[in-house]
Structure formats: structure tokens, C-alpha cells
Amino acid sequence: MLILKTVAALLVLSAIVVLAVVRLSPSDPRVWHVEPQVTGNEDMEIGVKRMLDGNEMQFQRLDQIIRDTARTRVLAGSVAEGHVTYVTRSRVIGFPDYASVTFRDGRIKIHSRLRFGGSDLGVNKARVDGWLQALRQGGGQTALRNLAPHRHVQGHLALRGE
Helix, strand or coil: CHHHHHHHHHHHHHHHHHHHHHHHCCCCHHHHCCCCCCCCCEEECCEEEEEEECCHHHHHHHHHHHHCCCCEEEEEEECCCCEEEEEEECCCCCCEEEEEEEEECCEEEEEEEECCCCCCCCHHHHHHHHHHHHHHCCCCHHHHHCCCCCHHHHHHHHHHCC
8 A cells, every 4th residue: 555655646746747847947049949941831740830921010910919829928039030939838737839930031931839749739730820810810819819710629729728
């Protein structure tokens, strides 16, 4: 019985350590604030890449849409630099996802990816496609609130606590 209690205690302690690492690990801009290597739209297990034609006003609106996203902050960069990296954390556990966005030569490029794990369960795709839909609708929080992702995406977001 003592061995069982010890094993249970070690499992609980291990889970607490893993959660602490996920929640408290620093986000190093030297690692995450990198130019997106995007040549087209791509859906991946660990994130998503998007590229679209745009102008400076659209890039500014997209920046505001992203900043208005819950639990999202700027990690590094600025609109004036034409390159911004954002961190969005899941609601419950605080999993960080990083989205690097650039505006160069009339193109907006986005690379959004997870930090921990082997699959983001479609969360980055849903989030980035939501940003782009809000941008097409004119931007702002009203457009974000009007988004209605597909049911399977809603399920993934619920799993991640989004």
C-alpha cells in the first residue's frame, strides 16, 4: 500500500512539474521572433502558414485583430518594423502558441505554431483563419465575435481551453 501511495504521489508531483514548465517557461524572442518562411498556405500538425496579398492598412488592422484575441500579447517586433510575433496561451493550462507575422513587398505572411507537443489539434489553423476572416469582414472585435468555427474546430478549442 505504501508503494502505491508513493507512486501516486510521484505521478501527481510529475504532473505539477510539467504544468509549471508549460506555464512558466520564458518565451525567448531570439528563438520565436523569426521571419516566417512562408511560400504559400500550409496546414501542419504543429501549426499553420498563411500568405496573402495585402497593404499596410490591412497589416495594421490584422495587428489589432490579433491583439484583441484573448490571452494574446506581443512578444517582439512592431507594425512599424513590418514584423511582429505574438504569444497566445490556452485558457486552462497556458500552452503557448507563437504567431510571427510580416508585411513585405505587398504580402502578409503568417506562421503560427505550438511550442509543446506534436499536434495542436487544429487550434492554430482555427485561430489564424479566424483572424483572416475578421480582417475580410473589416476587422475589430465585432468581427471576431461573429466568427463561428466548424463544430470539429470548436471541439478542439474546447479541449485546449480556448
